Amino acid sequence: MLVEMVIDGVEVGEDGDSADRVAELLMRIAAGDDTAFGTLYDMMSSRVFGLILRVLVDRAQSEEVLQEVFLEIWQSAGSFAPNRGQGRSWVLTIAHRRAVDRVRSAQAAGERDVRAGMRELNTPAVAVEEQVELRIESRRVARALEALPEAQREALTLAYFGGYSQSEIAALSGTPLGTIKTRMRDGLSRLRTELGVAV
Template sequence: MLGRMVIDGVDVPEDGPASDHAADLLVRIADGDQQAFAGLYDMLSSRVFGLILRVLGDRSQSEEVLQEVFLEVWQSASKFAPNKGQGRSWVLTIAHRRAVDRVRSAQSGRDRDVRVGMRELNTPVESVAEAVELRIEGRRVAQALTVLPEAQREALTLAYYGGYSQSEIAALVGAPLGTIKTRMRDGLRRLRTEMGVTS
């Protein structure tokens, strides 16, 4: 059963292919309509915040990223193409990208701190070798992901970095569940090939 909400005085379904109210609002936002922006924020901010919080796991950082997402929506609404997808999915994609960027930035800072800390400590050779091996493996996975088609990379990233189920990913990207399963299966197969995994 679809959730319902009131936007601009009209009772509309929260989800569903028949009414992409977010797309209508984005078109108005591209023309500088502040009321449309407020309506889009009211409509999607809790869902966007939930997605960001799931990726980051930190409430204050998630609030910062939420602001960044809606600033980007305001500034780049003209880039949204209604004929190429749902408005809600477009906003959620921006949110996911921003959250992942924040994770990468934080990880980069932590890696830098670890490197400095390791120089200052008398770390046993085995620990250093193990840490280096893990970093190299992480880089190999990240590099292998870049060769996948966008749809496969998106599905795998949402699943493994975002922690989403296949059903949740289908809802997020607006694709059938069977399509998401196929994308993930094919993506994992190609990822194994790229990394030289034979088992």
Template sequence: MGVMVIDGFDLPEEGLEKVDHIGILLQRVADGDRAAFAEVYDALSARAFGLILRVLVDRSQSEEVLQEVFLEIWQSAARFTPNRGQGRSWVLTIAHRRAVDRVRSSQSSVDRDVRAGFRDMDVAYDHVAEKVELKMEGRRVVDALAALPDAQKEALTLAYFGGYSQSEIATLVGAPLGTVKTRMRDGLSRLRMEMGVDK
């Protein structure tokens, strides 16, 4: 029986069961295996970068955050627990959390600057206002997402921050496609409610 590796999963061609290839690599990383770490990086760095870039928009900040993400993975791979989820989801969750932390940190910095009156006068007002507005809106979305049940939050995060299709999400989380569609529909409905947005 042949085995295909698709996006971090070993999928037997007969479709009997999937093996969490990234999870296995993370367990080796926890033991200090540099080759396994390189494999995790090769498999997921592009996907993680895309997710981070969607949150931050700024490319150079996204590159910095990506480095922080993989440093954290190297230092804390032992915290990955296979029976609590897939290795790939664990890595992408770290990437998303780090990106959100950077947004919050940037927002705090803007708030401090405004309070202290140290706004750079050479920067056009419209540009500053637009950046602050985008960051505030991003924070509203993050806060609203945090209020969702885990299954809905995971489905929406993978779709909108990870760029996955519904069928890819179903494969990743091990749920039927119909269940994923329901989670996304219900999650979007609740997200609108949390943000006070009309349908």
């Protein structure tokens, strides 16, 4: 008896013998039989790949999804119920669902990129005056840092430009934590004086 089904325009014919064979392989895979998995892959991979390629069009993505499909088959073969459907249909349904998921994921990523681009377009550019001010201020800070003793400069640079905590700086430099705290406190005080900032 020939049973036919259509998944996304792909006609799939199943005769009783091969349907029984796929179902038998799936049950063996559920029991952890990797030889059965290899046999199923050899039997079904080209048909599964054709279905995926028809949905995705892109060959590289289709190859990735093919791997995902067979990984899912290996992991979830135990959920196949022979009394509720044929093995080949079960495998092709997984393939179709994975391919459609990939299309939806790509569309969602594209929409996110468009939204991010629109936000950037709506963000006002930094005015030239602000850029000049920032550069001047950066140079002032760099000169003020250069005026500090090396130990204070190193501690402040690691903390504010490297993102390290005081205990991490102590560990990196092999210096007691109390010494690092003192260096940073004294360094900030001298930096304020150099920059002419009132406390």
